Amino acid sequence: MQANSHHYIQMKLSQLSPGQRATIVSFTDLDMSVKLMEMGCLPGEEVEVERFAPMGCPIAIRVAGYQLCLRKSEASIIIIEQ
Amino acid sequence: MAGNIKIALVGNPNTGKSTLFNLLTGLNQKIGNFPGITVDKKLGYCKLPGGRQAEITDLPGTYSLYPKSKDERIVLQVLADSNNPSRPDIVVVVADATNLRRNLLLYTQVADLGIPTILALNMTDMAKKEGIDINIHKLSERLGVQVVPISARSNTGINLLKQAIDNTTSIATQAEGADLHLMAPEAIEAARELLKTNNNYLALQMLHQHEPLNIFSSGEHAALEQIKKTHHFESSKLQAAETIARYRYLGTVLSGVIEDTGAVRKFVISDKLDAVLTNRFWGFLIFIAILFFVFNSIFSWSTYPMDMIEYAFVWLTEYGHQHLPDGLLTNLLLDGVLAGLGGVVIFIPQIAILFAFISILEDTGYMARVTFMMDKVMRKFGMSGKSVVPMIGSLACAVPSIMSARNIESWKDRIITIMVAPLVSCSARLPVYTLLISLVVPQKMLWGFINLQGLTLMGMYVISILAAVFVAFIMKFIIKAKEKSYFIMELPVYRMPRWTNVLYTMYEKSKTFVFEAGKVIIAISIVLWVLATYGPSERFEAIDKKYAAIEAKKDSSQVSTLERDKAAERLENSYAGILGHVIEPAIRPLGFDWKIGIALITSFAAREAFVGTMATIYSVDNDGEVATIRNKMKGARNPDTGLPVFTFATAFSLMLFYAFAMQCMSTVAVVFRETKSWKWPVIQLVYMTGMAYVASLIAYQLLK
Numbered sequence: 156m157q158a159n160s161h162h163y164i165q166m167k168l169s170q171l172s173p174g175q176r177a178t179i180v181s182f183t184d185l186d187m188s189v190k191l192m193e194m195g196c197l198p199g200e201e202v203e204v205e206r207f208a209p210m211g212c213p214i215a216i217r218v219a220g221y222q223l224c225l226r227k228s229e230a231s232i233i234i235i236e237q
Numbered sequence: 238m239a240g241n242i243k244i245a246l247v248g249n250p251n252t253g254k255s256t257l258f259n260l261l262t263g264l265n266q267k268i269g270n271f272p273g274i275t276v277d278k279k280l281g282y283c284k285l286p287g288g289r290q291a292e293i294t295d296l297p298g299t300y301s302l303y304p305k306s307k308d309e310r311i312v313l314q315v316l317a318d319s320n321n322p323s324r325p326d327i328v329v330v331v332a333d334a335t336n337l338r339r340n341l342l343l344y345t346q347v348a349d350l351g352i353p354t355i356l357a358l359n360m361t362d363m364a365k366k367e368g369i370d371i372n373i374h375k376l377s378e379r380l381g382v383q384v385v386p387i388s389a390r391s392n393t394g395i396n397l398l399k400q401a402i403d404n405t406t407s408i409a410t411q412a413e414g415a416d417l418h419l420m421a422p423e424a425i426e427a428a429r430e431l432l433k434t435n436n437n438y439l440a441l442q443m444l445h446q447h448e449p450l451n452i453f454s455s456g457e458h459a460a461l462e463q464i465k466k467t468h469h470f471e472s473s474k475l476q477a478a479e480t481i482a483r484y485r486y487l488g489t490v491l492s493g494v495i496e497d498t499g500a501v502r503k504f505v506i507s508d509k510l511d512a513v514l515t516n517r518f519w520g521f522l523i524f525i526a527i528l529f530f531v532f533n534s535i536f537s538w539s540t541y542p543m544d545m546i547e548y549a550f551v552w553l554t555e556y557g558h559q560h561l562p563d564g565l566l567t568n569l570l571l572d573g574v575l576a577g578l579g580g581v582v583i584f585i586p587q588i589a590i591l592f593a594f595i596s597i598l599e600d601t602g603y604m605a606r607v608t609f610m611m612d613k614v615m616r617k618f619g620m621s622g623k624s625v626v627p628m629i630g631s632l633a634c635a636v637p638s639i640m641s642a643r644n645i646e647s648w649k650d651r652i653i654t655i656m657v658a659p660l661v662s663c664s665a666r667l668p669v670y671t672l673l674i675s676l677v678v679p680q681k682m683l684w685g686f687i688n689l690q691g692l693t694l695m696g697m698y699v700i701s702i703l704a705a706v707f708v709a710f711i712m713k714f715i716i717k718a719k720e721k722s723y724f725i726m727e728l729p730v731y732r733m734p735r736w737t738n739v740l741y742t743m744y745e746k747s748k749t750f751v752f753e754a755g756k757v758i759i760a761i762s763i764v765l766w767v768l769a770t771y772g773p774s775e776r777f778e779a780i781d782k783k784y785a786a787i788e789a790k791k792d793s794s795q796v797s798t799l800e801r802d803k804a805a806e807r808l809e810n811s812y813a814g815i816l817g818h819v820i821e822p823a824i825r826p827l828g829f830d831w832k833i834g835i836a837l838i839t840s841f842a843a844r845e846a847f848v849g850t851m852a853t854i855y856s857v858d859n860d861g862e863v864a865t866i867r868n869k870m871k872g873a874r875n876p877d878t879g880l881p882v883f884t885f886a887t888a889f890s891l892m893l894f895y896a897f898a899m900q901c902m903s904t905v906a907v908v909f910r911e912t913k914s915w916k917w918p919v920i921q922l923v924y925m926t927g928m929a930y931v932a933s934l935i936a937y938q939l940l941k
Contacts, residue, residue: 185473190725192480193301195339205508209517210613213724220497221336222504222728224609229725 168202168216168233176203177235184232195219196233241290243324244402247312247347248331249340250298251602251729253359256389257331258295259741261399266745278311278323286396287403294323300339302346302442303476305723306646310449316350317439318452327405328354329398334364334371334386337495338487344380345414345483349438353409354382355401361386362393368498376494381412390735415482417441420475424468431460441479445472507602507730515606524607528629531594535633535664539586546586550579568770569763577762580843581755584903587664588637588750589743591630595641596742598626600734605726612724618706619713621650621724628654628705631661632698635904639911640746647722655911656921657709659904662701662896665845669895670697672848676867677888701896704928750907761842761902765813769839772811780806808853813838827894827930828887828937830875837894844900886940890933898929 171177179200182188196202196218203217212227248254258266262281279295299309302316315323328347332340337358348354356377364371377384383401387394417425417437421444428440447453447461464470513519554571561567598604604626612622620628623645630638635658642658645651662670674693681689771777784803808814817834824834836850848866855869873882899905899922908918 185477186721187723189303189473189476189480190305190723192477192484193303193342194725194727197481197484206511206515208515208609208613209520210610212613213609215511215515215609215728217504219336219339221339222507222730224605224724224726224728226612226724229723 163236165234165236167231168204168235169214169227169230171204171235173204173206175237176201177237178202179233180236181234182232183234187229187232191225191229191233194223195221196223202233202235241292242285242326242402243292243294244327244329245294245296245315245323245325246329246331247296247316247343248298248359249300249333249343249727251727252298252331252333252340253389254298254331255295256735256738257357257359257387257395258293259737260389260392260395261291261293264741264744283399285399285403289403291402294325299343301343301480303445305725306648308643308646313442313446314450314452316347316352317442317450320452325352326407327402328352329357329402330354331357331359334358334361335367335369337369337371338484338491341487341490342480342483345486346438348380348382348409348411349414349417349436350442351409351436351439353405353407354411355398355405356380356382356384357394357398358384358386359389362388362391370496370498372494376490379412379490379494381410415479415486417479420478420482421468421470424464424470427464427468428461431457431464441475444470445476504730510731511606511728514603515610520606520610524610527598527603531591531629534594535587535590535630538590539633542586543583546579546583550575550582569766572770573763573766574759576766577759578755580762581751581759581903584634584636584750585747587634588640589747591633591637592641592746593739593743595626595630596739597734599644600732600738602729602731605728608726609728618709619650619653619716620709621645621647621722624650624654627658628661631658631663631705634663634665635659635661635901636750636907637746639904639907640750643911647718649716649718650722652716652912652917653709653712655908656712656917656924657705659899659901659921659925660701660705660708660897662698663901665843665901666697666895668845669847670694670892672851672867672870673883673888673892676870676883677885697892697896700893704897708924708928756906765839765842768813768816769808769811772807772815776810777807780810805854808835826937827933828884828890828941830882832873832882833887833891837900840895840900842900842902844895844898847895884941886937889940890937893936894929894933896929897925897932899925 165180166177168177168179179196179198179202181198182191200218205215205217205222207214208224213224214227214230215222215224216230217223246254246258258279258281261283266279266281281293281295283291283293285291294315296312296315297308299305299312302313304310304313315321316325316328318324330344330347332344344354344356358371358373361371371386373384373386383404385394385398385401387398389395420441424444425437425440428444429435429437432440432443434440443450443453444461444465447458453461465472514523554575557567557571557575561571595604598607607625608622610622611625615622615624624642627638627642627645630641638658639655642651642654645654671694674690678690678693683689683692780803784799784806788799809817813835814831816838817831820834820837821829821831824837829837832854835854836847839846839850851870852866855866855873870883871881874880875882905918905922908921909915912918
């Protein structure tokens with residue numbers, strides 16, 4: 156975690172708890188980012204973590220007007236800021 | 238465009254594409270194959286208002302032309318190859334009006350391929366309810382194509398869509414969906430020249446994805462690779478740039494076209510349902526309750542229709558024997574072909590019921606939640622959340638379950654699921670278990686309330702599930718993944734199931750099974766019939782002579798028992814009987830004699846043949862009850878030692894053999910059909926039979 160010049164906190168999407176919102180900033184894995192962007196997870200888009208699966212993974216998020224679920228490993232490549 | 242035209246339906250998953258397909262074509266559809274690809278092609282026909290006939294192909298749902306699974310790859314393969322006989326004259330892109338922007342990404346990709354395109358905006362009624370207002374005229378003007386608002390669910394706008402198809406010219410009119418010349422312009426130019434196309438996007442797509450598409454010669458593949466090298470073509474980076482460019486374009490297109498006033502309201506019900514249905518405690522409990530209901534229904538609802546089918550075939554066989562001239566051809570037709578056909582048709586009730594439930598669970602959106610909840614557990618065993626349904630369904634019958642594994646996107650997860658599903662004890666093992674348990678396990682109560690026989694039966698089911706999980710775990714390390722496995726999946730909002738879709742699914746899956754797997758099953762059952770009916774002629778002549786002599790001396794009342802003895806003796810001396818003797822040395826360590834050997838051979842096509850074969854071998858009347866067979870088997874002695882044949886060790890060893898061995902031609906046929914190669918069914922046959930042998934060997938040697 157690090158604070159940038161705008162005093163926003165940047166972290167991974169996988170670090171959020173249910174109910175928290177954030178904005179997508181960038182991705183750390185190019186191949187995975189292609190798939191995520193196709194599904195509407197674009198930089199600048201707002202996401203909200205809706206819930207975790209009963210065993211903690213995968214997670215369900217609200218993005219681009221619908222509900223998407225993805226594994227924690229996939230969520231961890233999404234850099235967000237709050 | 239005169240005469241018939243070809244139309245392809247393209248769209249995201251969960252957009253109601255299949256409902257639209259069913260509406261357009263009615264029952265006038267068939268399953269075919271795409272040339273050179275191992276995926277089913279759904280084809281249907283529809284009459285257009287202008288009098289022309291349209292051939293409609295339902296392409297697999299996908300979010301993008303860059304595929305995540307094998308099924309999704311078909312879309313590009315069909316649209317990109319101008320020599321592909323399935324290549325459409327017109328593409329109808331079906332988009333969900335309640336989530337237009339994401340749905341239009343695929344539209345812009347398809348439109349850029351330069352095929353005349355129509356945009357069908359589905360669920361417009363739902364969008365209106367949710368406060369989304371779409372200016373159709375403005376959207377159509379900006380995209381440059383006809384935009385038709387429809388609602389497949391309430392059957393509105395379908396005639397408008399047909400009219401729009403009729404109005405479509407053979408010249409594509411759509412606006413370009415992204416500034417493609419900015420992306421790798423030199424590489425695109427070179428690829429265009431090589432492929433002799435004037436379409437920029439087609440050239441770009443082929444640079445990205447020529448490799449898995451089998452539409453190029455090896456020279457062309459090499460040339461495309463060379464172009465990529467020369468121009469430093471970075472596939473993933475360009476894909477990312479393309480997606481961003483398309484979304485930017487869509488932002489411009491949709492500004493002023495779409496007005497969303499009720500964004501918050503629309504998920505309230507779904508969220509409330511999710512809070513319960515995916516809850517840590519209630520989620521699993523409800524899931525187990527639903528599973529129990531499904532499993533129970535497959536068993537109980539199918540009993541009556543299955544009995545009917547069985548009676549119908551018995552009646553047909555008897556009627557045939559009475560009214561057709563006696564002879565080889567009649568016997569082949571009735572005892573070989575008809576019996577084989579009966580063995581196929583008998584599965585229809587269970588297939589139809591399982592797929593009715595699967596279709597309802599999928600349509601409502603619940604299946605996506607099951608996948609969501611179970612993914613972590615299943616992943617530990619080399620499968621995915623989507624493997625749950627096929628595994629559970631296998632408790633009834635592996636055949637429909639393996640067919641249902643098709644919606645597992647990851648190739649490796651799907652293969653492992655298919656490979657272990659038949660280990661789960663299906664309903665065909667039940668008569669074998671019941672007979673053997675009643676033979677060797679006393680009808681006693683444990684602590685006054687647990688039925689010992691029932692406990693043993695449950696034990697067999699538990700063993701089978703443990704075996705499936707164990708094998709899956711091993712295969713996880715052996716089978717190499719062909720592609721990266723993603724779990725980026727839409728959780729659709731909960732909706733009511735569409736009952737017509739449920740009926741279509743039941744019909745379609747049953748039909749596919751009968752026509753595809755049926756061929757193999759009938760062929761094998763004819764072979765088995767020949768083996769069990771014929772033997773070396775000198776032996777059969779000797780039997781005939783012997784019984785003719787006895788018959789002449791006895792009165793007519795005993796003829797029926799004589800007939801049974803004769804049938805038993807004929808079976809013993811048939812090729813199957815001889816084979817039983819041949820394999821006896823191999824199966825003796827498992828505690829089996831040659832009579833059980835015959836049953837193993839006749840069970841090769843279907844394990845339920847065990848009971849019938851036992852009845853014939855021990856000369857029980859055809860309509861003899863299980864109790865009679867049991868008594869005969871109980872009395873059976875080993876001619877050498879004088880000890881009973883069916884000891885606890887033998888019976889348990891035999892049950893384990895039936896639990897693990899691949900004795901189901903329908904499953905072999907369906908695995909071949911689903912994997913489109915003999916490799917997997919052969920591996921499955923070998924590993925399961927090997928496992929059965931070893932398990933029985935260990936069990937018998939320890940228990941005897």
